[in-house]
Amino acid sequence: MRDVAVVSFAQAPSVRREPDRNEVEILMPVVREARERSGLRKDEIDFICSGSTDYLAGQSFAFVAGLDAVGAWPPIAESHVEMDGAWALYEAWVKIQTGSANAALVYGFGKPSMGDLPEVLALQLDPYLLTPLWPDAVSLAALQARLCLEGGVVSERAMAEIAVRDRGNAKANAFAQVKGDFEAAKLLAEPYLVDPLRKHDCAPISDGAAAMVIAAGDVARRVCRRPAWITGFAHVAEPQDLGVRDLTRSRSTELAAEKAGALKGRVEVAEIAAPFTHQTLLVERALGLGRDVAVNPSGGALAANPVMAAGLIRIGEAARRIHDGAARAVAHATSGPCLQQNLVCVLEG
């Protein structure tokens, strides 16, 4: 295995609705910042990979416009995943492992404010059996939450406390969207949004983008004072049909954490991309995090959730802690309904 590290990261502030800029205009300054901070020349970055979904804009091949932000002439080696940028990072990491690249620019972006995101997400479901019923993403998460609540796996109180923690942590994060001091008791007095979920149980809908540069061994050491080495990286998917899954635990997170070796050393920081409070609890459990771990110091996806960038941002936030001196961090990203697919990335200083 080649040593590969995160050498720079940049993100746009997450906002409910970006009124002026289109996706490329949101992305451009973020890509530029990640590139400049990397200390690498444009021609030293020999692979580019992005994550986005065309259904957010309702246009086929909408992701191609994103290339305007990176400069694609003379022709570049480039790829795209119809997933969160965290999976684009995985592809870039594999590309570097194969020896066919030494440094990569990875970005993810989403501007869901142009449509009805919970409805758009119904298009990631089984197109024969589920999409025609148009179950929105919040309703599906609510089905899972009830199973967890009635199964005694989580409580509404514990879910509210996750919201309080993450929104409180987000106060220190200039890029976060939902932040501040809240009390669990007051949150629990709010009405249900989709019974049994309340508004605080759901991540906000966010427009945003993030970009990252990763580099192999010597390149990373040359340009970065303290590279955030990717020492474990794995992702695992569960079946598409909710009915055949155990929705009260995140088996795929458990497997990904095991494959990535997340628990082979003390975890100082964990960043979790689960967009619902009960899912955050399930992922924390699946990762086997101890009480001494700082979970979601950025506020996590519950404080800012630009779809297709939120997972990459978790990895970027974890890398930032390593750059700042932390020894070991774990970042999580998710895709699909009810934590269907999960990715775990271990970073070390």
Next chain:
Amino acid sequence: MTTARAAQGSLTAPHKLDYTYKRSTGPVLGRFFGGLRDGRILGVRRADGRVLVPPKEYDPDTGEALSELVEVAPTGTVVSWAWVARPREKQPLGRPFAYALVRLDGAETPMLHAVDAGEPSRMRTGLRVRARFAAERGAGVRDLEAFEPADGAPVEPGWPRPLAEADLPEPVELLRIPVKLDYLYSAGQAATRFLRAMAEGRLLGQRCPVDGKVYFPTRGACPEHGVPTEGEPVDVKDRGTIVSFSIVRVPSENLAVELPFAAINVLLDGADTTFTHVLSEAKLEDVHMGMRVQAVWLPREAWTASMRNIKYFKPSGEPDAPFESYEAHL
């Protein structure tokens, strides 16, 4: 995109996505949908005897191919539910309802569908429900209109029932599944500036700060260098040179021009990038590379913030442009 309007700086326009996918169902789901059409619900038996509903082509645990279809009861039990107080337009019921995971009698796995319970107080985990089929069927999973509460309906024994070849429903082989989504598309800063200038009859290009190339129309970035095309916009002329063309003889939806016509790639005077438009007022056999053309605009009072202000291009009558002037754009 239809008419654009201003909102908080950026121009926005409604954008409708409207596709009807034609999906082949295959041998397993085809029978399942055939069953729904006939008012029956089918599952598939796994090697260990347990029954998956809806049926799968492959065992999700072992990957083994599955084919032994069985029938399960139209009654079942709610395993989990979520109350939808404000249904969206495309959702199964026009009044508040529950999405639920329902385990039908005889099935191992629950299936997702709607429960028409009227009010949330009637919903609970463990609620007995019964399938209600739509009056008109053959449309797939929505042939099962919804489940409705069937309090006290006993768990009937005898399910699942084996199906002999002769008992299998005729398959539904093709489903038409509409996907309609509404967007409010926002143009962004550069395109907004461009379209607002169009409304005044001006054609705005933008310069790349690295090499000075003028992009028209601009999206706000130099795609070559990946930098914003900041700085003062550049006025581009409404006349230029045909760099390439093709004669279009194939009809297509949303095409406002009569067939056949010439689609032209034009290099406008003052721009360094080409764009595509339509040539009219010319004999098709006369169209050629290097031909000079000029824009024909809609009447001024019809101008909006839209590319459509230019109806088409027509020959300007000027002598041909020398090949070298557009060679780099071929």
